[in-house]
Amino acid sequence: MCTVKIETVVGVDSNGDNERDAVIIVGTVEDCSGLQVAVFGDGQQPADDADISDGEVSKPATILAPGVSAHGVSPTGNERVFTVTFTLDDTTSIKGRCGSVKRLGLLAVCDDDPDKCRDPTVWDKPIDCVEAECPQITITPDVHDDCVNQTRSVGLSLAANPFSAGLAADVDFGDGTATESVNFSVVPGTNIGIASAVHNYSAPATGTATFPVTVTIAGRPDCVTTAEVDVGACPAAPPGPGQGQPCPVDQIRLRVTNSNNTDVTAQIEDGACLPPGRYRVRAQIVPAGATTAFAWRVDGIAAAVGQRGVVAIAGAQLTIDLTTAFRSVSVIAAGCASDGVDLRPCEKVCCPDLTGLTASCMPRCPPSTTATLTATGTDIECAEAFDWDFGDGTAVVETTVATATHTYPSLNRFHAAVTIVRPR
Numbered sequence: 001m002c003t004v005k006i007e008t009v010v011g012v013d014s015n016g017d018n019e020r021d022a023v024i025i026v027g028t029v030e031d032c033s034g035l036q037v038a039v040f041g042d043g044q045q046p047a048d049d050a051d052i053s054d055g056e057v058s059k060p061a062t063i064l065a066p067g068v069s070a071h072g073v074s075p076t077g078n079e080r081v082f083t084v085t086f087t088l089d090d091t092t093s094i095k096g097r098c099g100s101v102k103r104l105g106l107l108a109v110c111d112d113d114p115d116k117c118r119d120p121t122v123w124d125k126p127i128d129c130v131e132a133e134c135p136q137i138t139i140t141p142d143v144h145d146d147c148v149n150q151t152r153s154v155g156l157s158l159a160a161n162p163f164s165a166g167l168a169a170d171v172d173f174g175d176g177t178a179t180e181s182v183n184f185s186v187v188p189g190t191n192i193g194i195a196s197a198v199h200n201y202s203a204p205a206t207g208t209a210t211f212p213v214t215v216t217i218a219g220r221p222d223c224v225t226t227a228e229v230d231v232g233a234c235p236a237a238p239p240g241p242g243q244g245q246p247c248p249v250d251q252i253r254l255r256v257t258n259s260n261n262t263d264v265t266a267q268i269e270d271g272a273c274l275p276p277g278r279y280r281v282r283a284q285i286v287p288a289g290a291t292t293a294f295a296w297r298v299d300g301i302a303a304a305v306g307q308r309g310v311v312a313i314a315g316a317q318l319t320i321d322l323t324t325a326f327r328s329v330s331v332i333a334a335g336c337a338s339d340g341v342d343l344r345p346c347e348k349v350c351c352p353d354l355t356g357l358t359a360s361c362m363p364r365c366p367p368s369t370t371a372t373l374t375a376t377g378t379d380i381e382c383a384e385a386f387d388w389d390f391g392d393g394t395a396v397v398e399t400t401v402a403t404a405t406h407t408y409p410s411l412n413r414f415h416a417a418v419t420i421v422r423p424r
Contacts, residue, residue, distance in 0.1 A: 002031040002117035004082075004108050007073045011098050011129035012085070020129060022087040022164070023094045025061070025106060026071045028079040032110035032117060035061040037084045040105030041093050046120035052109050057091045059084050061108070062162060062191055071130070082108075084191065089165040089384070092398060098129035134223035135160040135167065135193075137215050141227065144300035147234030148330045148337050151200045153300030154229055158215060160184050163193030168218040173199045174211035174229070181218070198299060198326060200340075203234045251286040252331065252338035265341075273346035276323050281341060283316040283331045291334035292316075299328050352383040352420050359416065369411060375402040375418045383420045391415040 005027050012022040025037050038055025040046050052058050061084040064070060070081050086094055096102045103124045110117035142155040160167055167184040177199070184193030201211060209231050217223035256265050259278045268274070283294055296303035296310075296318045303310050303318060309327060312319040320327060322345050330340035355377040375386060380402050388397045388404040391414035397404060398421065408414060 002029075002110050002113045003079075004029045004032060004035065004110050004117055004119050006037075006106055006108050006119050006121050006123070008071060009102075009104065009106075009123045009125075009127050010071045011094075011096075011127040013098050013129040013131065018098045018129070020088075020094055020096050020098060020102075020127065022085050023104075023127060024071060025084050025086070025108075026073045027061075027082055027108060027119070028073065028075055029063060029082050029108075029110065030077070030079045032063070032112055034111035035063060035082055035084075036109050036111065037061050037082075038107045038109075039086055039091055039093055040107065041091070042105075043093075043103030043122060043124070044105045045122050046105050046107040048120060050107055050120060052107060052114070055105075055107060056093060057086065059086065059090070060189060060191060083162075085162055085164065087164055089400070092400070096127070099126050101126050134217060134220060135162055135164070137169070137217075137223075137225035139213060139215060139225060139227035141213070141229045143229065143231060146297055146300050146302070147203055148200075148297060148300065148332075148340060150203050150234050152203050152231050152234070153198060153200050153328065154231065155299070156197045156199070156213065156229075158182065158184070158195045158197070160193040160195075162191045163187075167193050169195065170216045170218060171197050171199075172214040172216070173201070174213050175199075175201055198328065200300075200328070201229070201231045203231055206233050208232045252333050252336060253284045254329065254331065254338055254341045255282050255284055256280070256341060256343070257282070268341060268343070273344045274322055276345050278311065278319065278321050279343060281318045281320065281329050281331075283333060283338065285316075285333055293334045295332040297330045297332070297340075300330075303329075352379045353377045354380075354418065354420060357416065357418055369408040370405065371408065372403060372405045373416055373418065375420075385421045387419040387421050389417045389419075391417065 006025060007027045010024045010026060011020040014021045029035055036052045036058055038052045038058035041056040061082040064081045066080055068081060070083050073081050075081050088095060101124060103122060106121050106123055108119045138159040140157040144153045163184060163186045168181060170179045170181055172179045180197050182195040182197050184195045186193050211229045213227045213229050215225045255263060256268055257263050257280050292315060294316050296313055298308045298310060303313060305313060309321045311321055322343050324345055327343040328340045331338045354375055358374045359371045386399050386402060390406045392408055
């Protein structure tokens, strides 16, 4: 029989200011394969038949392995413990000092039987804080088969559980090169974040070299995960025409042009990023016409139209669409490998700009004194929060959306104002 019960609420103080930055909802569940938890604003009691979408914000919970406890909650019998984390980015309803009483309306609903297997409740007890736990990081290496100039490209797939907004990490590839920062993005419908990095390792002359990869959560030097990457020696370079004859190509240079046919090779060599778009990579060889045999590689893998952004391959030219993923392009001409060219996309910079503020009353003004204010402008969706001054002497209110509703003390003219805070 499916059962679900919310047992406790724990605060998280991630920066030592004795303020809650997040809360962890912990409970027990039995005979349930998936669970959703919602927070209801203003501490309202969820109705017995409330839907998970009626809440201010909802998330899928993580159901722990059998027998695993969390934050003082232990399973009995066939029960399993579940947890779900809500941050200030999810809802400001959780805001408050550690140890203070916070009234939260909560609803936990099992996906298998949402009508009967549920727990609507109100938490009105003190919420003590704990130090933020380190997310569990999984590192999965993908060593590419191809070698270019005695280097092997290795892709690292990273998964973080649980995910939190703004989660980032520094990757040390273990070969003495500079670390690389990566940002995690959430997998829709889960509490897992993913990120990736690609690195070119120098292959050993013989055998296998092992490199210790270290992933450290940004701002949390205590959150460290390590893994080993084994890089094998490169096979002997394929012979040129005539089996064993010297390479007929003295020099291979890759030139990159954008959709306007502007050469951007120099910018790339200077480390500049490229706006998303279509680019052509052309191999120039010396002596010209020494070969017509070109084998293109993207991210160390044989290039194919329709994969990794490749649009077309025509002899000495490859056309590729650059979106949000880093791409490394190289070519082998008559068995002679070129240096690769790295196409690094620029991140979009989104800057919200307010242009107006409108107000409407419910049902109309007068007689109603309740008004809904709406901020308008460009790239409003990039703003993380809005500060509302309703102009009647009441406290400024912060929201995460571009609207706010306020009840004024009387019918009058008030000068309201809105300010964008913490733009992305």
